[in-house]
Amino acid sequence: MSEVSQTPKYSGTVKAYKSFHPDRDAQMFVDNLRHIGGDETAIISVVSSRTLDQRLEIARRYEEQQEKPLLADLKLYTRLDFQRVLLACFTPAIQYDSWSLNEALEEFGTDEKSLVEILISRSNSQIKEIREYYQKMYDHEVDALIKRKTSGEFCDMLLMLATPSRDESNTVSTQLARRDAKVLFKNIPKSCATRNYSFNEVFCKRNFQHLRATFEEYRRLSGRDILQDIRTEFHGHMKDGLKAITEYARSPPEYFAHRLYRSMKGLGTEDSALTRIIVTRSEIDMTQIKEKFNEKYGETLEQFIMGDTSFAYRTILLSLIF
Structure with missing residues (x-):
């Protein structure tokens, strides 16, 4: 049996200015x-x-x-982090995503979490445009740099995510969800190419509504949340990638709330991630991201930004999320 799942309604904090001149x-x-x-x-x-x-x-x-x-x-x-936000705000989306991908691959070591974040949260058409623009901007394919900067099962995951092949229908097939859950459950204890291929095929190609149904079927089959088994059976960047896809499929606002929290928690602020998420989500679902942030961490996103950023940078970030 198949059904069309309703996409949750989200709202941004930045709206079109009515008296625009x-x-x-x-x-x-x-x-x-x-x-x-x-x-x-x-x-x-x-x-x-x-x-x-x-x-x-x-x-x-x-x-x-x-x-x-x-x-x-x-x-x-302009200078430093204030400049970073202004450039992000005035750069076309595809150009900014291409630059962000390159920064995540090239600047000061590979930023694996940002690579996954960008690739799972863009549509097939956006990924296609990013790939085309990236090659024009940097004179080589993004796939070639992924292969050079990453390896093994995580490299395979990124290459699949960077290919515009995810099902974008909202259709959920109960029969397919059960079959996918059985495949995942059967293969998760095996550290082999078959396991990696099976997980990448499901996690990187199925639509997110279908993934949520698959995770429920997995719970019924195993008696455990799939995140428990991912944490136990996978390691390193592959584990982080599967966790990110699971969290994003379940709730994009909650996933981004967690990304924002991690960007400001601990020593130093990850300015690139903090800037990118606030700028790119401000017109999409920042209202819900703020709600989830408060629910998860018992502190508002505004309070967290106030305590961890410089004045000009803080002021523009806060203005974007109000």
Whole structure:
């Protein structure tokens, strides 16, 4: 028996600005970006209350007025983590994702958690565009760099995630979910290529509603939550990747709440992950991410950001999530 599952309704914290005047906003950047003593508050106010499409229109008008790209002036006149957020806010989504993937693969060692995060949360069409743009930007395929920077079963997982082949229907087949659960249960104790292939086929190709049904069937079959067995039977980056897919399939807001928490917990802040998640999810499901963060950690996301970031960086992040 098959049924179509309803996708949960999510909402972002950044909405289209109704009284949008791109020429006026572009002039605001002229007035406050290039001059000593420019008003950072005015910049933050505009950036945090415009959608990506509106920001890109501001950037187009700025370039028409100044005959220079806004991104170039942002790099010239802003600094450090504040600059990082502004660049993220004014970079087209596919370009930003391609840059983020490359950063995760190339900069200061491989950032495996960010690789998985980006690849599981983008649609097939987005992944296809990212692959095309990545090759154009860096003159080599993303697959080649994945093979060079990762290995073994985790490399196989990333290559499958980086291929736009996930079922995107909302159809859940009870019969297939039971069959997938049996395959996973049968193979999970085996440390072999067959196990890795079976898990990658299910975790990387099935739609997320189907995965939730499969996890329920797995619980009925084994008497355990599948995450328990993943933690016990898998190791290293493969274990982390399977955990991330499981958590994302069950609840994207809860998964991202956990990613945000980990980006700020402990020594130092993972600025790249913190920035990327807040910027890219602010128009999608940031309202629900904040709710889950509070539920899981007994502290609001706003409180956590206040205690772990510099002033300008903190101010723009908070403005994006209110």
